[in-house]
Amino acid sequence: MSITCGFIGLGDQGGPIARRMIEGGFATVLWARRPESLDPYRDTSARFAATIAELGAQAEHVGLCVVNDDDVRQVCEQLVPAMRPGSRIAIHSTVHPDTCRAIEKLAGERGVWVIDAPVSGGSPAAKAGALTLMLGGDPDVIAAARPVFETFGRLIVRLGDVGAGQHAKLINNTLLAANIGLADMALAVGAELGITKPALVELLLASSARSFGLEVRARMPEPSSFAHGAALLKKDVRLLGEVLGTEAAAFVALRDAAADFLERALAGTSTPS
Incomplete structure (x- = not known):
């Protein structure tokens, strides 16, 4: 070269x-x-x-x-x-x-x-x-x-x-955080309804609800095992908020979907799964 x-x-x-x-x-x-x-x-x-x-x-x-x-x-x-x-x-x-x-x-x-x-x-x-x-x-x-x-x-x-690449990356990572958060909620609902996590994960990953965020959440024994990744995603969610403004409706929806899971991952707590 x-x-x-x-x-x-x-x-x-x-x-x-x-x-x-x-x-x-x-x-x-x-x-x-x-x-x-x-x-x-x-x-x-x-x-x-x-x-x-x-x-x-x-x-x-x-x-x-x-x-x-x-x-x-x-x-x-x-x-x-x-x-x-x-x-x-x-x-x-x-x-x-x-x-x-x-x-x-x-x-x-x-x-x-x-x-x-x-x-x-x-x-x-x-x-x-x-x-x-x-x-x-x-x-x-x-x-x-x-x-x-x-x-x-x-x-x-x-x-x-210059800057457009970062815009796309922040959107990508915030959407990933939101998808993981939604998957976490779905698994918690399954547990409340008496469906075992392995059975529900297998079903969802073969169905229209599948997502990479679900795959990521399914591999975790509990949210605290994702603490390092959660810290990086929380930083990226914050940066997207700084770019868009924290009151932007689309940002609020993404942030709120991610927030509970990210906080529990960083706090070392978990929900039933």
Whole structure:
């Protein structure tokens, strides 16, 4: 491959993305706050940077998959000044659309492009190269980045300008939270009516009420086992509320469907199932 890629954020989802890029034939530079995070890549062709700036100086395409808005801002404050004009940053984190727009403005002052590129599918899809990418940014820049994205993505969709990808991801995750919440209520109703959870789940998953949210809830022994996922979904529901306004009718309906389950998952309590 003719370009050098960089990647920052080697967690459960970012790690497999980086590995797919490496195995896809792209020269890749990695940086991590904790040196031990680089250990799984020592048997690959990846190079390791001592600093974010060192990575930025070497890479023409940098993927970010850090946890939150503050992490994205802190990384980009060090990354952007080191990158060459014409290079690009792909933000795979799920963050506020305004964060991506602010980074686009910062990067644009140095001739660096930004692609708003959150992903869906989790670690299993990342490992399989089957993630969904929701993209916002310049069409030509996205087209140039597509060979990199194709190493780990199966469905790759441009939705508009920078920020549009985050809009779609927040809608997706809020709807998932609502669907899990509704599935949780349905299973509670089944328990009240004396229907066992395994029998009801089998029936619903084979019927018109099936959903991915139901599949997710059915795999949980109780909501508290989903505490980590619930924390991430609650954050995304909050961000969608900030984008739409918390009084928007559609947002209220989605938020309320999700709220009880998310609170119980985070509180470690459960309902009969």
